[in-house]
Amino acid sequence: MTPTPGPGGAVRQGSLRELNLAVVLGRIAAAERPPSRADLAAETGLTRATVSAVVEDLITGRLVTEAEPAPRTGAGRPARGLVLAGNGPAGLGLEINVDYLAVCVVDLAGRVRHHTVRRADLRPVSPADALHRLVELAGQARAEAAAQGLTLAGAALGVPGLVDDAGTVRLAPNLGWRDVPVPTLLAGLPPLTERVDGVPLIVVDNEANLSALGELHADTDGPSSFLHISGEVGIGAGIVLDGDLFRGARGWSGEIGHIPVHSQGRSCRCGGRGCLEQYAGQEAILAAAGLDRADLPADTAPLRLAELATAGSADALGALHEAGTALGIAVASVVNLLDLDTVVLGGGYAPLTPWLRPPVLDEISRRVLTAAWSPVTVRPAALGADAAAVGAAGSVVRRIIARPAGWLARTG
Template sequence: MTQPAAVPVGAAVSAVRQASLREHNLALVLRQIAAADRPPSRADLAAATGLTRATVSALVDDLITGRLLTEVAPTPRSGAGRPAVGLTLAGHGPAGLGLEINVDYLAAVLVDLAGTVRHRAVRRVDLRPVSPVESLALVGEMITEAGAEADRQDLTLAGTALAVPGLVTATGLVRLAPNLGWRDVDVPALLGAHPGLGGRGLGVDNEANLAALGELHAAPPGSANFIYISGEVGIGAGIVLHGTLFRGARGWSGEIGHVPVHPEGRPCRCGGRGCLEQYAGQEAILARAGVTDPPALDAGPDALDADPDGSLPAPVPGAAVTRLVAAATRDEPAAERALVEAATALGVAVAGVINLLDVDTVVLGGVYAPLARWLAPTVEAEIRRRVLTAAWSPVTVRPALLGGDAAALGAAGSVVRTVLEHPARWLGRPGR
């Protein structure tokens, strides 16, 4: 048998180093362009990165060919010479698909490399009586719809991430989602082979974690320590410390909805008693306020298509939450009592988190975002009352910047950031 020719050890190491250096430099150039406040030129990039102009030009050419960058009209120059061609992230290349499955709705968001939402769809449906297989089949329909929209807009799906309200392992196994009635549901096994994913697999994570990541990247610099509270039928929390998502030893941190605020209180779906979500969850607030949703039937996708100018309308909360906002705006006593009681319970739980973790911001997301005007003052009062350091280290309580679809946006953003951080992987993909 003929033996393959030996490769000198030094040559192999050199080849690896060259490949690693190219990957590093591709990411460096792409990050510079993504962070720039105006489209930089090749010369600007060379000056900012310390790379030679020839190296920058070669890297930029590769990124343009891979549909990660596009050239734009030259920016005006004050000095002599021809204006330089600017570079910006491509709006016609890879895109991330973010999905969310929650107790009473499904959502899908398609985001391009620059972070622009190119497609958004929401389907209102009560998933509690629906099996995991049937629920994920509905998610599959939304994947198909989003894929068709991506094709129409000349976008290539770079990946897909799904947000789930429950305990999710690193492999995408949903150990427990009590409000959905799920236990040990292997989501990638059930949905990962969907043809709309293009063979690129499916990431699965806790919805509050993905929402917190989305909020982290949407917030202004300096927003590095906060707890994101996702208020829905259940309540989850995403914890960000020093600019990094804190997952806990096994990746299951953030189940604030099952922190007891009344140890001998109302029974919870998790099997405990007096859990926060029994007092501050969406259904608890609506019931206390005397506001209920009509039966949550699957009325089909409520897809919000692009306007002529390319913009997309923001999603609106469910009908019952909208009615609650209206009632609170009219100062109706039942609505006011319900919101104060929910905010008091929420403040008690959040104060305990702050005493333990010393975060400086509380972000109210999910249905809490449109209700923040009424919830925040009472939550702040409980924090001042219960947090040991509150007198000299105040805590900010604010609504989420991303609104009600933060989890789906965070999921899509996680895909896009992977491309931005590792462009060489994208360029090396077959059929990208």
């Protein structure tokens, strides 16, 4: 959210306009109903004159448009409502996962304008090949966006693994990737090689992080600080603090899967014992429920489990209780450490929330000292399985809203 001033942090004369562009646009984006220029002036403390000038810049830059049906209130000249433009810049979101590729386009207002999921087992496919297929989908998405009058302002790619600052995937165990230099592999493959505002068009990030951002985006009046847990084969968490993703010193935050929950329990491939993943990872739950993982694709497993649990299968219920307890122990540690009041169960956990929530809440109320004063909410994610793609596209849009000056400078 913090707009970046000039080099060295100093605020130049021109930064003033840049900052106010961001403030006004941010208000328009966050508003419940389309605000008028006068509303914005009252909210921000700026003069109506200034707001008018700022809004004019935003309108000519295709970031904002006037809403036709102005909200009427009483006497006086009717206000003209301002909304985020639906024909300006848009974000391209990409996702590579174990058994599908996803691409989507999200406009400034957060609406998903295009969405494609292509199922394919990507484990036997080489990284270069997988990226090649993805670029093909991206090309279609770009054409579709153009047809809708949108201009892609950037792209973000989510992968289920650790990504460093340069965009190299250091390790994606479930995909079998190791030290894959995504930007290099994408070089020469249009349409993702351009640069926008000095920044490469494409940003690579962890899937769990982007899913958390997607949640923030999807539920705009939800809390701005929460823990989002993606339950896939591995377990990843995205930490959103004050409306911003917390990435850690090197962008590797949220590795929650190896928090020890049963210290003398099953040994884990990480070298520790009793890691969360051994009890609440997808394979562990399926095994405990007596299901064979080979029988069903990873993305249908949670739904199958939910069916069984609804039908009253003792094995399934027991497996979910055990998983929920383990999850609760880990979540309690996180809540104690960060004092968050909302936990979102995402990815494969979302459809299982009815069964996971009770044991999770149970462990929290037992272990979190402050839970007595202010309760912790545990709820399912608003977005579905491919939240990461939507979150990726949303992160692009988000950056434009936080710093509109960069976009405006491009178009002139």
